[in-house]
Amino acid sequence: xxxxxxxxxxxxxxxxxxxxxxxxxxxxxxxxxxxxxxxxxxxxxxxxxxxxxxxxxxxxxxxxxxxxxxxxxxxxxxxxxxxxxxxxxxxxxxxxxxxxxxxxxxxxxxxxxxxxxxxxxxxxxxxxxxxxxxxxxxxxxxxxxxxxxxxxxxxxxxxxxxxxxxxxxxxxxxxxxxxxxxxxxxxxxxxxxxxxxxxxxxxxxxxxxxxxxxxxxxxxxxxxxxxxxxxxxxxxxxxxxxxxxxxxxxxxxxxxxxxxxxxxxxxxxxxxxxxxxxxxxxxxxxxxxxxxxxxxxxxxxxxxxxxxx
Ligand code: ASP
Numbered sequence: 001x002x003x004x005x006x007x008x009x010x011x012x013x014x015x016x017x018x019x020x021x022x023x024x025x026x027x028x029x030x031x032x033x034x035x036x037x038x039x040x041x042x043x044x045x046x047x048x049x050x051x052x053x054x055x056x057x058x059x060x061x062x063x064x065x066x067x068x069x070x071x072x073x074x075x076x077x078x079x080x081x082x083x084x085x086x087x088x089x090x091x092x093x094x095x096x097x098x099x100x101x102x103x104x105x106x107x108x109x110x111x112x113x114x115x116x117x118x119x120x121x122x123x124x125x126x127x128x129x130x131x132x133x134x135x136x137x138x139x140x141x142x143x144x145x146x147x148x149x150x151x152x153x154x155x156x157x158x159x160x161x162x163x164x165x166x167x168x169x170x171x172x173x174x175x176x177x178x179x180x181x182x183x184x185x186x187x188x189x190x191x192x193x194x195x196x197x198x199x200x201x202x203x204x205x206x207x208x209x210x211x212x213x214x215x216x217x218x219x220x221x222x223x224x225x226x227x228x229x230x231x232x233x234x235x236x237x238x239x240x241x242x243x244x245x246x247x248x249x250x251x252x253x254x255x256x257x258x259x260x261x262x263x264x265x266x267x268x269x270x271x272x273x274x275x276x277x278x279x280x281x282x283x284x285x286x287x288x289x290x291x292x293x294x295x296x297x298x299x300x301x302x303x304x305x306x307x308x309x
Contacts, residue, residue, distance in 0.1 A: 001195040002309055003039075004282055005029035007046050009056050009304035010184025010203075011236040011278035011291045018055045022306035025049035025188065030308035033192045040079045040102075040198035042190035043231070047075075047098045047200040050186035054133035057184035059096055062131045062204025064140040065211065071131050073204050074217035075101040080197035080226030085110050087218030091117035095129040098202045101218075111218050136204070171210050185217060187224065187233030189282050197231040197282065199224035199247075206238065216241035221248035230254035230283030234267075235291070235303075240275045254283035261288030268292050278303040 007025040009018050029046030033039065051059025062071045075097035076087035086104030090113050091097050100121045104112055112120050122128075185203035201224045203217045215238025216222035224233045225247035232250040234241050241247075246267060253263035260281040268290060271277045278291030291303030 001191065001193060003030060003033045003042070003191060003193050004287060004307070004309040005033070005042050005046050005188060005190045006280045006282055006287050006289060007050065007186070007188045007306045008233060008235055008278055008280045008289060008291075009050060009186055011276040011303060012184050012293055013056065013304040015302070015304045018053075018304040019306070021050065021053045021055055022304045023308075024306070025053075025186070026306035026308035029188055029190055033190065037192070038079075038198065039081070039190040039192040039196045039231075040077060040200070042192060043188040043198045043200035044077060044098055044102060046188035046190070047186055047202050048096050050188075051096050051098060051202050054135050056186045057136070057139075057204040058186045058202035059098075059204075060131045061133045061135055063184075063206065064136050065205075065209060067211070068140065070211060071136075071204060072211075072213075073097045073131070073202065074215055075200075075202040076218045076224055077101045077105070077200045078198065078224050078226040078231070079105070080199070080228060080231055083227075085220055087111045087220075088117040088120075089113040089214040089218040090212055091121065093118055093128050093130055094121045094126050095131070096126075096202075098200050100124065100126060101200075101202075110220065113214065114212065131204070169210065171212075185223070185235040187235060187280060189224075189226070189231035189233050189280055191231070191282055197226045197228070199226040199231040199233050201233050203235075215239070216246070221245050223247055225251040227251060227255070230260070230281060232279065232281045234277070234279050236271070236277035237275050240271060241277070244270055246270075246279070250279060250281055254281060254285075257285070259285045259288070261286070261290075264288040264290055278305070280305055
Protein backbone atom coordinates (compact mmCIF):
# COMPACT_ATOMS: atom_id res chain seq x y z
CA UNK A 1 0.00 0.00 0.00
CA UNK A 2 1.25 3.49 -0.74
CA UNK A 3 1.93 5.91 2.09
CA UNK A 4 -0.13 9.08 2.19
CA UNK A 5 -0.50 12.08 4.48
CA UNK A 6 -3.38 14.57 4.18
CA UNK A 7 -3.45 17.74 6.28
CA UNK A 8 -5.83 20.61 6.92
CA UNK A 9 -5.38 24.12 8.29
CA UNK A 10 -8.83 24.62 9.78
CA UNK A 11 -12.38 25.18 8.54
CA UNK A 12 -11.84 28.89 8.01
CA UNK A 13 -8.31 28.70 6.60
CA UNK A 14 -7.98 30.32 3.18
CA UNK A 15 -5.99 28.45 0.51
CA UNK A 16 -4.63 31.68 -1.02
CA UNK A 17 -3.07 32.55 2.34
CA UNK A 18 -1.95 29.25 3.79
CA UNK A 19 -2.03 26.40 1.24
CA UNK A 20 1.78 26.30 1.25
CA UNK A 21 1.65 25.57 4.99
CA UNK A 22 -0.63 22.55 4.71
CA UNK A 23 1.38 21.26 1.70
CA UNK A 24 4.62 21.54 3.67
CA UNK A 25 3.05 19.75 6.65
CA UNK A 26 1.85 16.87 4.44
CA UNK A 27 5.30 16.54 2.81
CA UNK A 28 6.99 16.54 6.25
CA UNK A 29 4.62 13.85 7.50
CA UNK A 30 5.29 11.71 4.45
CA UNK A 31 9.05 12.16 4.88
CA UNK A 32 8.76 10.92 8.48
CA UNK A 33 7.05 7.75 7.20
CA UNK A 34 9.62 7.35 4.41
CA UNK A 35 12.35 7.37 7.07
CA UNK A 36 10.75 4.34 8.71
CA UNK A 37 8.16 6.05 10.91
CA UNK A 38 4.65 4.72 11.46
CA UNK A 39 1.44 6.36 10.26
CA UNK A 40 1.19 7.88 13.75
CA UNK A 41 4.70 9.35 13.44
CA UNK A 42 3.69 10.82 10.07
CA UNK A 43 0.46 12.38 11.32
CA UNK A 44 2.21 13.88 14.35
CA UNK A 45 5.15 15.23 12.31
CA UNK A 46 2.64 16.93 10.00
CA UNK A 47 0.66 18.48 12.85
CA UNK A 48 3.86 19.78 14.47
CA UNK A 49 4.67 21.77 11.32
CA UNK A 50 1.23 23.38 11.52
CA UNK A 51 1.52 24.00 15.28
CA UNK A 52 4.80 25.85 14.65
CA UNK A 53 3.31 27.98 11.85
CA UNK A 54 1.63 31.04 13.44
CA UNK A 55 -0.87 31.35 10.58
CA UNK A 56 -2.78 28.42 12.03
CA UNK A 57 -4.78 28.34 15.26
CA UNK A 58 -2.83 25.69 17.15
CA UNK A 59 0.47 25.64 19.03
CA UNK A 60 2.26 28.95 18.46
CA UNK A 61 -0.64 30.53 16.54
CA UNK A 62 -3.30 29.57 19.09
CA UNK A 63 -6.19 31.96 19.58
CA UNK A 64 -6.31 34.20 22.61
CA UNK A 65 -9.32 33.65 24.83
CA UNK A 66 -11.88 36.28 25.72
CA UNK A 67 -9.84 37.79 28.54
CA UNK A 68 -7.21 38.91 26.03
CA UNK A 69 -4.38 36.90 27.53
CA UNK A 70 -5.24 33.27 28.26
CA UNK A 71 -4.26 30.64 25.70
CA UNK A 72 -5.60 27.13 26.24
CA UNK A 73 -5.07 24.36 23.70
CA UNK A 74 -6.53 20.93 22.95
CA UNK A 75 -4.84 18.11 21.02
CA UNK A 76 -5.33 14.41 20.35
CA UNK A 77 -3.79 11.47 18.53
CA UNK A 78 -5.42 8.20 17.46
CA UNK A 79 -3.48 5.18 16.23
CA UNK A 80 -5.75 3.14 13.99
CA UNK A 81 -3.52 0.06 14.16
CA UNK A 82 -3.45 -0.27 17.96
CA UNK A 83 -6.57 1.67 18.90
CA UNK A 84 -4.46 3.88 21.17
CA UNK A 85 -5.96 7.32 21.80
CA UNK A 86 -4.35 10.11 23.81
CA UNK A 87 -5.49 13.68 24.37
CA UNK A 88 -4.93 16.85 26.35
CA UNK A 89 -7.43 19.64 26.87
CA UNK A 90 -7.12 23.24 28.05
CA UNK A 91 -3.36 22.79 28.30
CA UNK A 92 -1.29 25.97 28.66
CA UNK A 93 2.31 27.00 28.01
CA UNK A 94 3.61 24.20 25.79
CA UNK A 95 4.92 24.50 22.25
CA UNK A 96 3.52 21.29 20.73
CA UNK A 97 0.41 19.98 22.47
CA UNK A 98 0.22 17.09 19.98
CA UNK A 99 3.45 15.67 21.44
CA UNK A 100 1.98 15.79 24.94
CA UNK A 101 -1.16 14.04 23.66
CA UNK A 102 1.05 11.27 22.34
CA UNK A 103 2.62 10.77 25.76
CA UNK A 104 -0.86 10.33 27.29
CA UNK A 105 -1.05 7.02 25.39
CA UNK A 106 1.70 5.70 27.71
CA UNK A 107 -0.48 6.37 30.77
CA UNK A 108 -3.60 4.47 31.86
CA UNK A 109 -5.67 7.49 30.72
CA UNK A 110 -7.01 8.84 27.46
CA UNK A 111 -7.45 12.50 28.41
CA UNK A 112 -5.68 14.85 30.83
CA UNK A 113 -6.95 18.41 31.27
CA UNK A 114 -6.07 21.89 32.48
CA UNK A 115 -3.36 22.40 35.05
CA UNK A 116 -2.94 18.64 35.30
CA UNK A 117 -2.14 18.50 31.59
CA UNK A 118 0.44 21.29 31.83
CA UNK A 119 2.07 19.62 34.83
CA UNK A 120 2.03 16.28 33.02
CA UNK A 121 3.85 17.97 30.11
CA UNK A 122 6.54 19.27 32.47
CA UNK A 123 6.93 15.82 34.03
CA UNK A 124 7.47 14.45 30.52
CA UNK A 125 10.20 17.04 29.91
CA UNK A 126 8.32 19.61 27.79
CA UNK A 127 9.62 23.09 28.65
CA UNK A 128 7.71 26.26 29.38
CA UNK A 129 6.59 28.02 26.17
CA UNK A 130 4.07 30.82 25.82
CA UNK A 131 2.39 30.68 22.41
CA UNK A 132 2.26 34.29 21.32
CA UNK A 133 1.78 35.33 17.70
CA UNK A 134 0.87 38.40 15.69
CA UNK A 135 -1.90 36.54 13.73
CA UNK A 136 -3.60 35.50 16.99
CA UNK A 137 -3.42 39.06 18.30
CA UNK A 138 -4.97 40.33 15.04
CA UNK A 139 -7.74 37.71 15.24
CA UNK A 140 -8.43 38.76 18.80
CA UNK A 141 -8.72 42.42 17.76
CA UNK A 142 -11.30 41.45 15.10
CA UNK A 143 -13.29 39.54 17.65
CA UNK A 144 -13.26 42.47 20.03
CA UNK A 145 -14.62 44.65 17.24
CA UNK A 146 -17.34 42.14 16.45
CA UNK A 147 -18.39 41.75 20.08
CA UNK A 148 -18.48 45.46 20.60
CA UNK A 149 -20.77 45.71 17.60
CA UNK A 150 -18.21 47.62 15.53
CA UNK A 151 -18.21 44.97 12.80
CA UNK A 152 -20.26 41.96 11.76
CA UNK A 153 -17.44 39.45 11.49
CA UNK A 154 -19.48 36.31 10.91
CA UNK A 155 -16.31 34.19 10.54
CA UNK A 156 -15.31 35.03 14.08
CA UNK A 157 -17.96 33.28 16.05
CA UNK A 158 -20.81 30.84 15.82
CA UNK A 159 -24.49 31.62 15.67
CA UNK A 160 -24.94 30.13 19.12
CA UNK A 161 -22.53 32.70 20.55
CA UNK A 162 -24.20 35.55 18.76
CA UNK A 163 -27.49 34.62 20.41
CA UNK A 164 -26.06 33.93 23.87
CA UNK A 165 -25.69 36.66 26.49
CA UNK A 166 -22.13 35.69 27.40
CA UNK A 167 -21.65 38.69 29.68
CA UNK A 168 -23.93 37.01 32.22
CA UNK A 169 -21.56 34.09 32.82
CA UNK A 170 -18.12 35.68 32.40
CA UNK A 171 -15.72 33.45 34.36
CA UNK A 172 -12.27 34.90 33.74
CA UNK A 173 -10.34 36.58 36.52
CA UNK A 174 -9.88 39.73 34.49
CA UNK A 175 -12.74 42.06 33.79
CA UNK A 176 -14.79 42.06 30.68
CA UNK A 177 -13.57 45.14 28.87
CA UNK A 178 -12.16 43.32 25.93
CA UNK A 179 -13.26 40.33 23.92
CA UNK A 180 -13.60 37.31 21.15
CA UNK A 181 -12.14 35.02 18.19
CA UNK A 182 -12.36 32.84 15.18
CA UNK A 183 -12.12 29.08 15.19
CA UNK A 184 -9.65 26.80 13.46
CA UNK A 185 -7.68 23.73 14.16
CA UNK A 186 -5.00 21.80 12.36
CA UNK A 187 -5.18 18.12 11.59
CA UNK A 188 -3.48 15.30 9.72
CA UNK A 189 -4.39 11.78 8.67
CA UNK A 190 -1.79 9.29 7.52
CA UNK A 191 -1.29 5.77 6.19
CA UNK A 192 2.09 4.06 6.17
CA UNK A 193 3.42 1.38 3.81
CA UNK A 194 2.08 -1.36 6.08
CA UNK A 195 -1.45 -0.05 5.65
CA UNK A 196 -1.71 1.34 9.18
CA UNK A 197 -3.79 4.48 9.66
CA UNK A 198 -3.48 7.32 12.20
CA UNK A 199 -4.84 10.79 12.87
CA UNK A 200 -3.58 13.76 14.88
CA UNK A 201 -5.18 17.11 15.67
CA UNK A 202 -4.37 20.30 17.58
CA UNK A 203 -6.16 23.57 18.26
CA UNK A 204 -6.13 26.83 20.16
CA UNK A 205 -9.89 26.33 20.41
CA UNK A 206 -12.24 29.18 19.76
CA UNK A 207 -11.70 32.56 21.38
CA UNK A 208 -15.32 33.10 22.23
CA UNK A 209 -15.34 30.59 25.01
CA UNK A 210 -15.28 30.54 28.75
CA UNK A 211 -12.20 29.63 30.67
CA UNK A 212 -11.92 25.85 30.71
CA UNK A 213 -14.06 25.28 27.60
CA UNK A 214 -13.16 22.05 25.82
CA UNK A 215 -14.12 21.40 22.20
CA UNK A 216 -14.36 18.34 19.99
CA UNK A 217 -10.61 17.93 19.49
CA UNK A 218 -9.80 15.80 22.58
CA UNK A 219 -13.16 14.00 22.64
CA UNK A 220 -13.03 10.43 21.41
CA UNK A 221 -14.67 9.98 18.02
CA UNK A 222 -15.43 13.68 17.57
CA UNK A 223 -12.38 15.58 16.23
CA UNK A 224 -10.43 12.60 14.92
CA UNK A 225 -10.90 8.88 14.44
CA UNK A 226 -8.61 6.17 13.08
CA UNK A 227 -9.06 2.44 12.69
CA UNK A 228 -8.13 -0.40 10.33
CA UNK A 229 -10.28 1.09 7.55
CA UNK A 230 -9.06 4.68 7.51
CA UNK A 231 -8.50 7.92 9.34
CA UNK A 232 -10.50 11.13 9.68
CA UNK A 233 -9.86 14.64 11.03
CA UNK A 234 -12.47 17.37 11.33
CA UNK A 235 -12.51 21.10 12.02
CA UNK A 236 -15.17 23.67 12.76
CA UNK A 237 -17.31 24.71 15.68
CA UNK A 238 -16.52 22.05 18.26
CA UNK A 239 -19.89 22.04 19.97
CA UNK A 240 -21.61 21.19 16.66
CA UNK A 241 -19.01 18.53 15.80
CA UNK A 242 -19.41 16.82 19.19
CA UNK A 243 -23.17 16.49 18.84
CA UNK A 244 -22.74 14.60 15.57
CA UNK A 245 -19.79 12.43 16.72
CA UNK A 246 -18.46 13.59 13.41
CA UNK A 247 -15.12 11.82 12.95
CA UNK A 248 -16.54 8.43 13.93
CA UNK A 249 -19.52 8.96 11.66
CA UNK A 250 -17.25 9.64 8.67
CA UNK A 251 -15.07 6.66 9.62
CA UNK A 252 -18.12 4.40 9.67
CA UNK A 253 -18.88 5.50 6.12
CA UNK A 254 -15.32 4.60 5.08
CA UNK A 255 -15.59 1.24 6.82
CA UNK A 256 -18.72 0.36 4.89
CA UNK A 257 -17.01 1.11 1.57
CA UNK A 258 -17.95 4.72 0.88
CA UNK A 259 -15.36 6.53 -1.20
CA UNK A 260 -13.57 9.10 1.08
CA UNK A 261 -14.56 12.21 -0.90
CA UNK A 262 -18.20 11.11 -0.84
CA UNK A 263 -17.97 10.53 2.92
CA UNK A 264 -16.46 13.99 3.43
CA UNK A 265 -19.10 15.68 1.26
CA UNK A 266 -21.87 13.89 3.12
CA UNK A 267 -20.44 14.98 6.48
CA UNK A 268 -20.22 18.63 5.46
CA UNK A 269 -23.82 18.60 4.27
CA UNK A 270 -24.96 17.56 7.76
CA UNK A 271 -24.37 21.15 8.87
CA UNK A 272 -26.14 24.38 8.03
CA UNK A 273 -23.90 26.73 6.07
CA UNK A 274 -23.55 29.17 8.97
CA UNK A 275 -21.62 26.49 10.86
CA UNK A 276 -18.11 26.37 9.41
CA UNK A 277 -16.98 22.76 8.92
CA UNK A 278 -14.02 21.03 7.29
CA UNK A 279 -13.13 17.34 7.02
CA UNK A 280 -10.22 15.28 5.65
CA UNK A 281 -10.30 11.50 5.30
CA UNK A 282 -8.26 8.63 3.88
CA UNK A 283 -9.29 5.03 3.35
CA UNK A 284 -8.71 2.03 1.13
CA UNK A 285 -10.49 3.82 -1.73
CA UNK A 286 -8.39 7.02 -1.68
CA UNK A 287 -8.60 10.34 0.07
CA UNK A 288 -10.97 13.28 0.36
CA UNK A 289 -11.26 16.67 1.95
CA UNK A 290 -12.98 20.03 1.94
CA UNK A 291 -14.82 22.67 3.88
CA UNK A 292 -17.99 24.70 3.57
CA UNK A 293 -16.52 28.21 3.71
CA UNK A 294 -16.52 30.25 0.52
CA UNK A 295 -18.49 29.35 -2.58
CA UNK A 296 -21.31 27.08 -1.35
CA UNK A 297 -21.78 25.39 -4.72
CA UNK A 298 -18.20 24.19 -4.87
CA UNK A 299 -16.95 23.88 -1.32
CA UNK A 300 -14.01 21.54 -1.80
CA UNK A 301 -11.34 24.19 -2.49
CA UNK A 302 -12.38 26.40 0.37
CA UNK A 303 -10.02 25.26 3.08
CA UNK A 304 -6.25 24.91 3.05
CA UNK A 305 -5.54 21.20 2.88
CA UNK A 306 -2.50 19.39 1.60
CA UNK A 307 -1.81 15.93 0.19
CA UNK A 308 1.53 14.11 -0.05
CA UNK A 309 1.84 10.58 -1.36
N1 ASP B 1 -12.98 22.32 16.41
C1 ASP B 1 -12.22 23.34 17.08
C2 ASP B 1 -12.82 23.61 18.42
O1 ASP B 1 -14.01 23.78 18.52
C3 ASP B 1 -12.11 24.60 16.33
C4 ASP B 1 -11.93 24.45 14.85
O2 ASP B 1 -11.74 23.37 14.34
O3 ASP B 1 -12.02 25.44 14.12
O4 ASP B 1 -12.10 23.73 19.38
